[in-house]
Amino acid sequence: MKLKDVFQRVEGGKLKEELSKKRFACAHCGNTWTELVGFVSAHKTGSEDLCLRIGMDSEPCKTCTLQVRECQRCGSKEVYEIGAPDDNPLSFKGIRQISREAADQLFFGRTFEPQEELDFLDRTRLEFERAIQFLDANVKTVEKGVVEFLERPFRQLTVKFPVRMDDGSIKVFTGYRVQHSRLFEPTKGGIRYSPEVDLDLVTALAFDMTMKCQVIGLPYGGAKGGVCCDPKSLSRGELDRLTRRYTYEILSVIGPDTDVPAPDVGTGEREMAIIYDTYKMFNPQSTYASAVVTGKPVNLGGSKGRKEATAQGGAYVLEEAVKRGDINDLSTLDGATVVVQGFGNAGFNISNILCKDYGCQIVGISDSKGGIYSEEGLDPSDVLAYKNSNPERTLVGYNGLRALSTEQLLTSPCDILVPAAKETQIVGAIASNIKSKAVLELANGPTTDLADKILIEKGVTVLPDILANAGGVTVSYFEWLQNKVGESWEISEVKEKLRRKMSGAYENVVETAKDHDLDMRSAAFVCAASRAIDVIQERGIFP
Numbered sequence: 001m002k003l004k005d006v007f008q009r010v011e012g013g014k015l016k017e018e019l020s021k022k023r024f025a026c027a028h029c030g031n032t033w034t035e036l037v038g039f040v041s042a043h044k045t046g047s048e049d050l051c052l053r054i055g056m057d058s059e060p061c062k063t064c065t066l067q068v069r070e071c072q073r074c075g076s077k078e079v080y081e082i083g084a085p086d087d088n089p090l091s092f093k094g095i096r097q098i099s100r101e102a103a104d105q106l107f108f109g110r111t112f113e114p115q116e117e118l119d120f121l122d123r124t125r126l127e128f129e130r131a132i133q134f135l136d137a138n139v140k141t142v143e144k145g146v147v148e149f150l151e152r153p154f155r156q157l158t159v160k161f162p163v164r165m166d167d168g169s170i171k172v173f174t175g176y177r178v179q180h181s182r183l184f185e186p187t188k189g190g191i192r193y194s195p196e197v198d199l200d201l202v203t204a205l206a207f208d209m210t211m212k213c214q215v216i217g218l219p220y221g222g223a224k225g226g227v228c229c230d231p232k233s234l235s236r237g238e239l240d241r242l243t244r245r246y247t248y249e250i251l252s253v254i255g256p257d258t259d260v261p262a263p264d265v266g267t268g269e270r271e272m273a274i275i276y277d278t279y280k281m282f283n284p285q286s287t288y289a290s291a292v293v294t295g296k297p298v299n300l301g302g303s304k305g306r307k308e309a310t311a312q313g314g315a316y317v318l319e320e321a322v323k324r325g326d327i328n329d330l331s332t333l334d335g336a337t338v339v340v341q342g343f344g345n346a347g348f349n350i351s352n353i354l355c356k357d358y359g360c361q362i363v364g365i366s367d368s369k370g371g372i373y374s375e376e377g378l379d380p381s382d383v384l385a386y387k388n389s390n391p392e393r394t395l396v397g398y399n400g401l402r403a404l405s406t407e408q409l410l411t412s413p414c415d416i417l418v419p420a421a422k423e424t425q426i427v428g429a430i431a432s433n434i435k436s437k438a439v440l441e442l443a444n445g446p447t448t449d450l451a452d453k454i455l456i457e458k459g460v461t462v463l464p465d466i467l468a469n470a471g472g473v474t475v476s477y478f479e480w481l482q483n484k485v486g487e488s489w490e491i492s493e494v495k496e497k498l499r500r501k502m503s504g505a506y507e508n509v510v511e512t513a514k515d516h517d518l519d520m521r522s523a524a525f526v527c528a529a530s531r532a533i534d535v536i537q538e539r540g541i542f543p
């Protein structure tokens with residue numbers, strides 16, 4: 001509910017709006033019932049425009065602060081709350097008068113208490129729900145069912161499949177493909193190989209993909225896939241067999257016009273080539289079968305610039321933010337110090353691009369085995385060569401530098417912090433000690449809700465994942481277009497088109513943030529939710 005709606009509705013007198021219900025049981029007669037406990041009320045006053053109050057329906061006891069409540073059937077005072085309160089996360093600790101500013105914050109700003117414990121999926125849902133409140137008036141009339149439809153995945157496929165291992169044994173793996181929304185088809189999203197892959201994580205990543213595609217304005221729905229495995233412990237042959245069998249198991253739901261996978265953590269060009277080959281074997285007559293997957297080797301129809309695209313898109317977003325003065329006390333990237341968590345596709349490429357093209361000084365880098373920091377700056381290519389040359393494949397030990405833990409690395413002094421590893425890395429305790437002026441989220445979901453709030457309050461500019469790392473899916477879209485029309489664009493053309501998409505999306509997000517006085521993450525979700533709901537409303541509900 002927006003404050004202006006409250007104003008309108010209170011014109012004729014008082015307003016009382018239900019916000020929260022709880023279930024109660026009577027210990028005496030066994031009666032159970034649901035009762036309104038939280039509300040917002042408003043009335044016109046003489047001096048002020050409006051007096052707003054959030055409260056509980058029954059007054060707390062004056063001596064013990066417990067709410068006075070009795071069974072509605074037998075009158076007994078032995079009454080207990082049962083189950084969880086309904087899903088409204090506002091907590092009601094008693095009646096309190098709130099200021100006009102606080103009311104503005106409540107209705108226009110971040111209306112829900114930040115929560116540290118939420119997992120990635122719940123965080124995405126929460127951001128989406130927050131965004132719904134700021135949609136344009138025509139979209140605002142959206143039915144509850146449409147919101148629910150967008151919050152839930154359209155299709156979740158779980159497959160179990162056997163793979164012959166090098167030692168002759170058979171190992172059974174679990175894989176997933178989740179298509180979050182069919183706003184547009186094909187759906188689009190990467191494939192992750194990691195021991196942490198499960199249905200919830202893949203579902204969260206698929207939801208994120210829907211939001212990401214809408215922020216950029218790509219005609220895709222979101223999807224994601226993955227296999228629960230440790231790719232580092234598998235041989236090349238085992239990984240190839242796993243990829244082929246997994247592709248076979250999801251063949252019925254993927255295709256150039258239905259669902260198009262791409263690389264993510266633990267997968268790359270080689271896996272994408274195998275997915276293409278397997279699909280083509282079963283669809284020999286398909287004329288543009290290579291469009292079934294993006295992130296392929298260039299020889300197989302991969303786009304030039306796809307490998308670096310996630311990082312390149314992030315660099316364009318960062319450049320835009322600095323150019324527009326959106327990062328406190330940072331007027332140029334030349335000489336700016338950068339710490340990067342994660343040294344795979346996204347992490348290595350952002351280090352390299354910021355160092356070589358923008359004159360940044362990369363002072364900290366980490367991977368899953370630990371981090372290093374040097375005030376003098378690190379050469380990303382040299383660090384990569386060191387990592388690839390030692391048997392443990394670690395960057396720890398480079399130039400005799402001290403090994404750092406995750407927390408030490410993330411809280412090291414720098415101008416720009418780039419989480420480029422995985423989700424839920426910047427938690428509240430770390431956020432309080434972060435020293436950077438900006439956070440460029442190349443990883444998906446690296447920041448918890450509480451950490452996000454702490455960073456915003458500290459004045460750190462958070463460039464949110466659904467905008468900052470959307471360069472990957474954007475060049476995937478370019479690759480898909482090239483495959484469909486049999487073209488191969490030059491790298492300069494790819495980069496120019498990517499720059500235009502990223503800066504256009506950045507401008508849209510910043511304007512939305514200004515219009516509603518929101519942080520960048522909330523604004524990006526407002527842009528995405530607004531487009532997504534618009535599409536559903538224009539298409540209508542079938543049949």
Ligand code: NAD
Pocket residue numbers: 263264265266267310341342343344345346347366367368369406420421422423442443444469470472473
């Ligand atoms: P990758 O597998 O190439 O690299 C992941 C890196 O993170 C590795 O260097 C690994 O050692 C490191 N890592 C893992 N756990 C770590 C930890 N606790 N601390 C420090 N480093 C750790 O994966 P990627 O493709 O670079 O993806 C990284 C992130 O970027 C993921 O969140 C992914 O979803 C996101 N992303 C990737 C793409 C893409 O096109 N590849 C696109 C959008 C978003």
